[in-house]
Amino acid sequence: MTSTEIAPTLQAAAAAASTLPAMAHRPRRLRRTEGLRRMVREHHLTVNDLIYPVFVMTGTGQKAAISSMPGCHRYTLDLLLEEVTAAYDLGIPGIALFPLIAPDLKDNAGTESYNPEGLVPQAVRAIKQAIPNLLVFTDVALDPYSSAGHDGIVENGEILNDETVAVLVKQALCHAEAGADFVSPSDMMDGRIGAIRRALDAEGWINVGILAYSAKYASAYYGPFRDALDSAPQFGDKKTYQMDAANAQEALKEVTLDIAEGADIVMVKPALAYMDIIQRIRQHTTLPVAAYNVSGEYAMVKAAAQQGWIDEQTVVMETLTGLKRAGADVILTYFAKDVATWLQR
Ligand code: PBG
Numbered sequence: 001m002t003s004t005e006i007a008p009t010l011q012a013a014a015a016a017a018s019t020l021p022a023m024a025h026r027p028r029r030l031r032r033t034e035g036l037r038r039m040v041r042e043h044h045l046t047v048n049d050l051i052y053p054v055f056v057m058t059g060t061g062q063k064a065a066i067s068s069m070p071g072c073h074r075y076t077l078d079l080l081l082e083e084v085t086a087a088y089d090l091g092i093p094g095i096a097l098f099p100l101i102a103p104d105l106k107d108n109a110g111t112e113s114y115n116p117e118g119l120v121p122q123a124v125r126a127i128k129q130a131i132p133n134l135l136v137f138t139d140v141a142l143d144p145y146s147s148a149g150h151d152g153i154v155e156n157g158e159i160l161n162d163e164t165v166a167v168l169v170k171q172a173l174c175h176a177e178a179g180a181d182f183v184s185p186s187d188m189m190d191g192r193i194g195a196i197r198r199a200l201d202a203e204g205w206i207n208v209g210i211l212a213y214s215a216k217y218a219s220a221y222y223g224p225f226r227d228a229l230d231s232a233p234q235f236g237d238k239k240t241y242q243m244d245a246a247n248a249q250e251a252l253k254e255v256t257l258d259i260a261e262g263a264d265i266v267m268v269k270p271a272l273a274y275m276d277i278i279q280r281i282r283q284h285t286t287l288p289v290a291a292y293n294v295s296g297e298y299a300m301v302k303a304a305a306q307q308g309w310i311d312e313q314t315v316v317m318e319t320l321t322g323l324k325r326a327g328a329d330v331i332l333t334y335f336a337k338d339v340a341t342w343l344q345r
Contacts (some may be wrong), residue, residue, distance in 0.1 A: 043324045045317065045331075047091040047343055051137060051290070052336035055228050056080050056123045068224035069295055070302045072334050074100050074286040077123055090340035094135030096332055097123055100229050101144045109153050110142035114170035121178035122206065128179040137211055138175040140196070141187035142167050149233040149243060150225075151187040162236055166285055172196045178203040180242035182264070186213040188241040194261030211290060212263035215277050218242035221270045221296030228295070244331040251277045252284055259285060265330060268337045270294040272319065282327025291328035295321065298334040313342055 030040050032132045042234055055074040057064065063073040065297040075083055084095050099119045112118055114214035141151045142164065152164030163185065172183040183200075185192050193212050200208050218239045226232040243250060255266050266285060268278045282289050301319070303310035318336050321332055333339065 001171045014285065017297040036160060040071070043321060044111040045321045045324050045339070045343070046173040048093060049320075049324065049329065049331050049341045050092050051094045051096050051135075051330060051332045052084070052087045052092050053096040053098060053332050053334060054080060055098050055100060056119055058102065058119055066224065068227045068299050070299075070306065072228070072298070074228060077119075077126055080123065081126060084127055084134060085131060086105060087337055087340070088134045090337060090344070092336050093341050094137055094181070096125070096137040096139065097127075098139050098229060099123070099144050103230075106145055106147040108147055110145035110167055110171075113142055113167065113284070114174040116177065118174075118175055121174055123177035124175060124180050135181045136179070137184045138180040140172050140175065140183045140185040140192075142171075143187075143231045144229050145235075146231075147230050148235065151238065152162050152189055154227075156194040157235065159189075161189050162187050162191070165195050168192050169195050169199045173199055173203055173205070176200055176203070176208040180208060181209045182209040183212065184211040184267075186216060186269075188213065188238075188243070190218050190257075191261070193258045193263050197262030200265060202272070210262060211265045211267060212258040213269055213282065213292075214258040214263065214266040214269045215274070216242050217245050217270065217274060219245065219270050219273075219296070221294045223296055224299045225295035238251060245273070248277060248280060252280060255281050255284060259287060265285065265290050267292060267330075267332075268328075271323055271328070272297050273329070275322065278323065278326040278328050279345070288329040289327055290330035290332065293322045293323065293331060293333040294343040295334065300334075313338070317342065 031037055057074045057076055059076040060078050062076045063079050067070045087095060097120060101112060120138055124138060127134060127136055143149055143151045150159050152159040168185060168187060175183050185196060193210055196210060218237060258266055265288045266281060267290040268274050268281060271291040271293045276289050278289060301312060301315055304310045320331055
């Protein structure tokens, strides 16, 4: 249609509208009461959507505050069991486990990452024994175990890919043997999903799933998490393996590869600055899509709420509902217990 044709059409429409007795549509009519708003609500955040990320450390009877993540702690295993039991009792279906590894156990090859008596396998065994129905997702990556604070083996300042994948495979098998329901590779090495899937199947772990951190961006929003685990990179940054914040097509490439290699769930991380990526991936695949509401996103809300500048509960519910609207089926969030509690009221 040319512009000269549009004008008369619009005029006709305006004329027709002016003959109506009133507005045909008043969208506000459907927002009038809480019951009505509930009835026509398009997306719902539920406790079923949540995975609660938790930090474990060695020792007994201790919980250590994480200063950049107010309200979050590193727990020794005995206290972690209480924490995850509370989460389970609130109806949260799964937890993601992250370890604080002692400096003397760290090396370049992340050897401790596949020690069957290490902190993570011990924690997995204890949690699965105490609460068999709580899903346990373990993080597969070398950074908590790496003396360099990188997600892979370092040689001459470079992060080696295939050599690292061989270690990640050992780590994944070690977690599967301990009883993990899902392994969650967060390292961004190429080919790791396929290598892990093949190894799990070869060892008979056909029911151990893979939650793939598929579109994981090189992000400053991970800062507080690295404080929690004392795992900040000792040199450089993670830009040769984690994705460039400016890229969207590449996220589809990563997701496509991970799906072809056997991922059960694909993840976008961080969540908030990447909602468009969540939406694209949701449209691209029939697999469940997870979003990680990361430590920096948590810290920003906590900091502003502590100042009295925003209302924490309302902001958190709005944010996480936004992630659902964008297309996330599963949300990892440090607010999981709070959300579960708020949803019960
Ligand atoms: C490590 C890992 C990181 C996070 C989860 N797994 C940090 C990183 O990649 O440097 C970040 C989680 C968060 O910030 O909440 N592979």
